[in-house]
Amino acid sequence: MTAAGPRVEVLAGWGMAHHARSRVYRPADEEGVAHAVNDAVARGLSLTARGAGLSYGDAALNQGGAVVLTEGLAGVVSFDPASGRVTARAGTTLRELWTRTISQGWWPPVVPGTMEVTLGGCVAMNVHGKNHAQSGAFGAHVEGVTLLDGDGATRRVTREESPAELAAVVGGMGLGGVILDVTLRLKRVHSGFLAVEGWATRSLEDTLEALRAGVADSDYTVAWLDCTGGRAGRGVVHTARHLDEGHPLVGEGLDAEAQGLPSRIAGVLPREWAVAPLKALNRPAGIRLLNAAKHGAARVRGRSRYVQTHAAFHFLLDHVPGWKRIYAPAGLIQYQMFVPAESALSAFSAALERQRALGVPGHLAVVKRHRAEESAAGYCMDGYSLAMDFPVGRGEGYTRLVRLCAELDAVQAASGGTVYAAKDAVSAGLGRLPRKHDPRFSSNLVRRWQAASPHPQP
Numbered sequence: 001m002t003a004a005g006p007r008v009e010v011l012a013g014w015g016m017a018h019h020a021r022s023r024v025y026r027p028a029d030e031e032g033v034a035h036a037v038n039d040a041v042a043r044g045l046s047l048t049a050r051g052a053g054l055s056y057g058d059a060a061l062n063q064g065g066a067v068v069l070t071e072g073l074a075g076v077v078s079f080d081p082a083s084g085r086v087t088a089r090a091g092t093t094l095r096e097l098w099t100r101t102i103s104q105g106w107w108p109p110v111v112p113g114t115m116e117v118t119l120g121g122c123v124a125m126n127v128h129g130k131n132h133a134q135s136g137a138f139g140a141h142v143e144g145v146t147l148l149d150g151d152g153a154t155r156r157v158t159r160e161e162s163p164a165e166l167a168a169v170v171g172g173m174g175l176g177g178v179i180l181d182v183t184l185r186l187k188r189v190h191s192g193f194l195a196v197e198g199w200a201t202r203s204l205e206d207t208l209e210a211l212r213a214g215v216a217d218s219d220y221t222v223a224w225l226d227c228t229g230g231r232a233g234r235g236v237v238h239t240a241r242h243l244d245e246g247h248p249l250v251g252e253g254l255d256a257e258a259q260g261l262p263s264r265i266a267g268v269l270p271r272e273w274a275v276a277p278l279k280a281l282n283r284p285a286g287i288r289l290l291n292a293a294k295h296g297a298a299r300v301r302g303r304s305r306y307v308q309t310h311a312a313f314h315f316l317l318d319h320v321p322g323w324k325r326i327y328a329p330a331g332l333i334q335y336q337m338f339v340p341a342e343s344a345l346s347a348f349s350a351a352l353e354r355q356r357a358l359g360v361p362g363h364l365a366v367v368k369r370h371r372a373e374e375s376a377a378g379y380c381m382d383g384y385s386l387a388m389d390f391p392v393g394r395g396e397g398y399t400r401l402v403r404l405c406a407e408l409d410a411v412q413a414a415s416g417g418t419v420y421a422a423k424d425a426v427s428a429g430l431g432r433l434p435r436k437h438d439p440r441f442s443s444n445l446v447r448r449w450q451a452a453s454p455h456p457q458p
């Protein structure tokens with residue numbers, strides 16, 4: 001057992017725009033986590049767990065309190081290749097998980113846009129993938145967790161014996177305690193490849209309709225959306241299907257090496273070199289150009305059909321390691337609004353219109369179809385989401401972004417929608433857009449479990 005620390009450190013949200021000063025514990029094992037919790041409680045500090053810290057905003061920050069990192073809790077504990085039932089420690093990343101299980105034909109049932117997230121973070125935020133409408137969010141596939149609560153007690157919470165308690169842990173942002181391990185049902189796959197289809201859409205209406213229809217006859221659906229210029233709302237839709245048992249590629253690609261992301265982008269540019277040219281283009285004219293080029297290329301290709309590895313299809317953003325440096329030093333925020341299906345067209349049209357009017361277009365935007373389900377996270381509705389990345393500018397640009405966020409809040413609220421806490425830190429209910437290290441913008445507006453009030457400074 002080791003319980004290093006705690007040290008006072010400034011941690012950042014993944015988007016680099018939100019920072020918080022906390023007492024940080026780096027326990028090496030479960031016993032160390034229990035020790036950290038007891039120590040933080042004895043000091044009267046509020047406490048939050050932190051996985052890979054890949055939440056864009058403030059979800060894994062805790063200004064003035066304690067943060068327990070779960071990096072020491074890594075590794076698969078047990079895996080049954082016959083049933084696909086796996087138990088892994090909470091700090092295990094999805095990359096570590098699928099690397100271990102794919103050779104036996106098992107893949108995580110739900111993955112977000114990066115494979116570097118931890119299982120604890122996936123449960124606590126109830127993350128969704130490109131198959132939310134078809135297969136539900138991460139929590140729908142969780143059989144149980146081991147939880148360490150604020151009294152230092154450890155207990156098993158399972159779907160079979162304590163479904164209500166498990167439902168509160170799933171999407172509960174870790175407010176119920178530190179998740180120590182997760183038992184999950186994996187998805188059987190017969191090939192390391194997916195059959196992908198992609199095509200360009202002409203308008204927002206077209207994009208939403210393509211996603212709606214795509215859900216009925218595919219396993220995964222997603223659309224990239226152009227938020228720039230006079231054609232904002234056009235996009236590129238991708239659907240993907242698992243290969244059936246008779247397909248010639250069955251049995252192929254089922255190893256970590258085959259799933260490896262290509263070392264060069266478009267076969268030319270080494271992945272590590274991509275940040276500099278993308279950073280040079282990360283300004284209004286460059287972003288318009290990139291969006292137009294992406295749409296234009298898809299239009300020229302027409303309806304394209306090809307096979308792609310699971311990793312390449314799901315983790316597009318992992319193709320460029322450290323791509324967020326494009327937005328350094330001020331960082332980026334992601335605004336993701338979820339709205340009911342019937343109001344998606346008007347809400348997203350209004351969101352695009354507000355961006356145009358304020359001159360703050362989203363640099364990268366993604367639309368997905370979702371389904372309603374029980375989750376403490378509360379974002380899972382029968383509808384669509386629109387996720388938009390914005391650079392956190394300075395001066396006038398910053399002021400316009402703050403105004404845009406408030407206007408997007410109004411659009412989202414008027415549509416009966418909500419935001420997703422894994423991305424959020426700027427919507428009215430949860431916080432504000434912070435300036436670096438400014439204590440007035442302490443990100444700790446989400447109530448932390450075992451909170452001491454008022455929080456003593458670490």
Ligand SMILES: Cc1cc2nc3c(=O)[nH]c(=O)nc-3n(C[C@H](O)[C@H](O)[C@H](O)COP(=O)(O)OP(=O)(O)OC[C@H]3O[C@@H](n4cnc5c(N)ncnc54)[C@H](O)[C@@H]3O)c2cc1C
Pocket residue numbers: 014048049050051052053054055056059060070090091111112113114116117118119120121122124125126127128129173174175177178179180317422423
């Ligand atoms: C490039 C990129 C793409 C993304 N795409 C998607 C997407 O498609 N869909 C989606 O849903 N999300 C997406 N996300 C968001 C990401 O999946 C979530 O924020 C996820 O929770 C991050 O996991 P993490 O391990 O980094 O958790 P952290 O960010 O460290 O923590 C997230 C929350 O979980 C809690 N937590 C973490 N570990 C534990 C634990 N062991 N016990 C208790 N509580 C814990 C934290 O307190 C915090 O509230 C994306 C993020 C990035 C950077």
